[in-house]
Amino acid sequence: MTNVHSVVNQGFGATIRAINSIECDGGNTGEMNDRVNIYQNYCNQFGVSPGDNLTC
Known part of the structure; x- marks a missing residue:
């Protein structure tokens, strides 16, 4: 398991x-976009901002 604590403040794309x-840099853009959409949906359900830098 990768520790993401050092990048979490850089946005969802960094995680x-x-x-x-x-998934980054064109490796699997569709999967990355699906992941971002799910993240945004969760943020909306909790009433929090997804922040900037959502993609990698």
Whole structure:
């Protein structure tokens, strides 16, 4: 398991890169977009801002 504490303040895209870097830089754009959409949906349900830098 990858520790993402050092990148969590850099946005959701940085956590995607730390955990699933293969999705970044065109590796699997569809999966990355699905992950961002799910994250945004959860944020909306909890009434919190998803922040900036959502993609990697």
